Amino acid sequence: MPRVRFQPSGVEVEVELGTTLYRAARRAGLAVATACREEGWCGRCGLRAHGDLSAERPDERRVKADQRVDDALRLSCVARVLGDVEATADYW
Numbered sequence: 001m002p003r004v005r006f007q008p009s010g011v012e013v014e015v016e017l018g019t020t021l022y023r024a025a026r027r028a029g030l031a032v033a034t035a036c037r038e039e040g041w042c043g044r045c046g047l048r049a050h051g052d053l054s055a056e057r058p059d060e061r062r063v064k065a066d067q068r069v070d071d072a073l074r075l076s077c078v079a080r081v082l083g084d085v086e087a088t089a090d091y092w
């Protein structure tokens with residue numbers, strides 16, 4: 001199973017393949033901002049993430065542009081874990 005490590009807290013969890021980054025963070029007991037309840041339209045759940053994630057889809061790029069989300073972030077409610085990942089949020 002893939003491992004997701006959250007920085008700067010250092011918390012790490014194993015998740016099923018295809019789990020969203022948002023769900024992985026919640027499983028690790030970490031809060032992630034959201035207003036759309038994982039529907040992919042608010043842009044608040046953006047995280048810095050490196051590793052094996054699903055490709056960014058056009059709708060994710062559109063939401064990020066519309067909501068002025070830093071292009072370097074991934075929307076955790078739509079980014080799916082495909083292998084080991086490291087994610088960072090300033091508030092952990």
